[in-house]
Amino acid sequence: MLNYSVGTKDKIFNIVNIILLVVFALSCVYPFLYTLAASVSDGDSVTAGDVLLLPKHINIESFKIILKDKIIWTGYLNTIFYTGFGTFCSLVMTITCAYALSKKDLWGRKLFMIFIVLTMWLNIRVFGVIPFYLNIRDLHLTDSRTGIIIGFLMNAFYIVLMRTYFEGIPADLEASAKMDGASHFQILWNIYIPMSRPAIVTVGLFYAVARWNGYFWAMVLLQDENKIPLQVYLKKVLTDANRNDEFSSSTFGSITSPETISAAIIVISVIPVIMIYPFILKYFNKGANVGGVKE
Amino acid sequence: MAIIQKVKTEWKKSWQLYLLVLPTLIWYGVFIYKPMWGLLISFKEYSVFQGFAGSDWVGLDNFTYLLSNPEFWRAFINTIELSIGGLVFGFPVPIFLAILLWELKHAFSRKVIQTVVYLPHFISVVIVSGLMLTFLAPSVGVINIIIRHYHDFILSIQGHLSWAPWLAHLLDHINLDEQYFMIDPAWFKTIFISSNIWQSSGFSSIVYFAAIVGINPALYEAATLDGASRFQQIRHITLPCILPTIVIMFIIAIGHLMDSNFEKIILLYQPATYSTADTLGSFVYRIGIENTQYGPATAAGLFNALIAVVLVFGSNRIAKKISETSLW
Structure with a gap:
């Protein structure tokens, strides 16, 4: 054994530690950097394997091609609608329900909590795919935008998170408002919501990311091309193009290739997530550490 | 009726609160609990025209059909192999990562690395699958390009290795050929598990990191004064202090063992790789949604759920016994 000093x-x-972390971090960003580089390179360079990190023969033809595609725009708008309106509805339900459940003297509160929290384990959407699907169908909510919005509103975890946050708000604020004759609706609106902004934004962002990324149920429930969200369209382009290579013969030898087009599609669908990502982290740190996940 | 009287007085006292909680309860009733009732389709021969109520009870027919179906068993075994593989290789990574992050004392670099490693968690399963297909594509995929470069490199130096035949031999052995990874059943599990680790480890490390931040700094100070090395500090302070968190996360992981992320499976698998890639989740999707065999598909889901329930309760009980930490 060599005898090093302390x-x-x-x-x-420290050096080993930094190397390991940097390797892991690089593995997390590299796929995105590569995709960005490939999306603005010319098709032949990518096909020949010349692009590994930096773009070659920069051009934006691939973006021009996909932005001409009508379905991608429809998909984008649908996703914005599902994300925006869906998140709003989820937040309204989560906040109102969490507020009521944060009142310790609410009779039946424990029972309601069990009813909700149990679903974290009895996940019907994982183990009961068929009954869940048939239920949506029986309610005539297949192939409908309403079905996508309403069928996936709640997440028990966020109700618990929100409730825990509300419980941390001093009770005397509420008591004095009540003395002045305020109703619960007024207390919620004027005291609780303004005071819980970090938690609300955090929960909202998580609902929004889930909506933006949601794929499976939209794929199962929607047939109409005018209603499908971006992810369903992406799947068609990304996986199918790679598998049967039908693209490649038609565009081979040109400035674009199936690879650059796939890369460009990935870039435009990931950009919104990357843009709100800093906010997610900022609010997540504030919201979750103050009242949420730490018991 | 005392109970009705009680409900009446409570409603009068806090009807506003009940009004606020009611929509959510109704939602859970209609969209989550009502389909649970629908799990009984497992014991019926479901007819689209007669619906749930009109369909005939067939006892355990759907289950016997499944148990005699080799595809079901293949899916069952794959589910177990993928879950256990994922747990064995994936569970320690976020713990390890959180410790590494904690040991990095430079606050700004730490923040940057954290920001980067959480990112994959927020990327959709479709994009991740798309990235994987791109990276693992034959000939034009990055992985195959790297393999090709590595080949060329070995060929170029092999001529100069006559003085060390053993080294040339060794290099030959650790050589990997270019291939079409996604259609090779032998690669599926490795690829699937590694991509899950890639996507979730960063974000999962948050919980452990929060636990480490909560450790009393005096412990580390005392250890440093006693001359404990950084390794010894990790071994004797950090790990024991976050053990309760590790146990809780382990129980949760066991509870999710049977989930098997089927969304991603159906994006990545294809008939050529069914033999190693098909899991219970994807099997249910294929026979249920695609082939409309609702009875057997529901039965397979229920079978999956029963195992999951046993796993949750079993692991919780064991954890209670050995470490006095448990979920409830």
């Missing part, structure tokens, strides 16, 4: 050992530890 200082040297410490240095080696």
Whole structure:
């Protein structure tokens, strides 16, 4: 055994530590950097394998081609609608329900909580795909925008998170408002909501990301091309193009290729997520650490 | 009737609150609990025209059909292999990552790395699958390009290795050929599990990192004064202090063992790889949604759920016994 001093050992530890972290971090960003580079390179360079990190022969033809595609725009708008309106509805339900459940003297509160929290384990959408699907069909909500919005409103975890946050708000604020004759609706609107902004934004962002990324149920429930969200369309282009290579013969040897087109599609669908990502982290740190996940 | 009287007085006292909680309860009733009732389709021969109520009871027919179906067993075994593989290789990674992050004392670099490693969690399953197909594509995929470069590199140096035949031999052995990964059943599990680790480890490390932040700094100070090395500190302070968190996360992971992320499976698998890729989730989707065999598909889901329930309760009980930590 070599006999290093404590200082040297410490240095080696630090170096190994940094190397491991940097390797992991690079593996997390590299796919995105590569995709960005491929999306603005010319098709032949990508097909030949010349693009590994930096773009070659920069051009934006691939973007021009996909932006001409009508269905991608429809998909984009649908996704914006499902994300925006869906998140709004989810938040209204989550906030109102969490507020009521944060009142310790509400009779039946424990029972309601069990009713809701149990669904974290009895996940019908995982183990009961068929009954869930048939239920939506019996309610005549297949192939409908309403079905997508209403069928996936709640997430028990966020109700619990929100309730925990509300419970941390001092009770004397509410008591004095009540003395002035305020109703619960007024207390919720004027005291609780303004005071819980970080938690509300955090929960909202998580609902929104789930909506933006949601794929499986939209694929199962929607047939009409005018209603499908971006992810369903993406799947068609990305996986099918890669599998049967029908694209490649038609566009081979040109400035674009199936690879650059796939890359461009990935870029335009990931950009909104990357843009709100800093906000997610900012509010997540505030919201979750103050009242949420830490018991 | 005392109970009705009670309900009446409580309603009068806090009807506003009940009004606020009611929509959510109704939603859970209609969209989550009502379909649970529908799990009884497992014991029926479901007819589209007669609906749930009109369909005939067939006892355990759907289950015997499944148990005699080799595809079901293949899916069952794949589910178990993928889950256990995912747990064995995937569970320790976020713990390891959280410790590495904690040991990085430079606050800004730590923040940057955290920001980067959480990112994959927020990317949709469709995009991740698309990235995988792109990276693993034959000949033009990045992985195959790297393999090709590595080949060329080995060929170029092999001529200069006559002085060390053993080294040339060794290099030959760790050589990987270019291939079409996604149609090779032998690769599916490795690819699937690694991509899950890639996507979730960063975000899962948050919980462990929060637990480490909560450790009393005096412990580390005392250890440093006693001359404990960084490794010893990890081994004797960090790990024991976050053990309760590890146990809880482990129980939760066991409870989700049977989920198997079927969304991603159906995006990535194809008939050529069914033999190693088909899981209970994808099997249910294929025979249920695609082939409309509702009875057997529901039965397969129920079978899956029963195992999951046993796993949740079993692991919780074991955890209670050995470490006095449990979910409830």
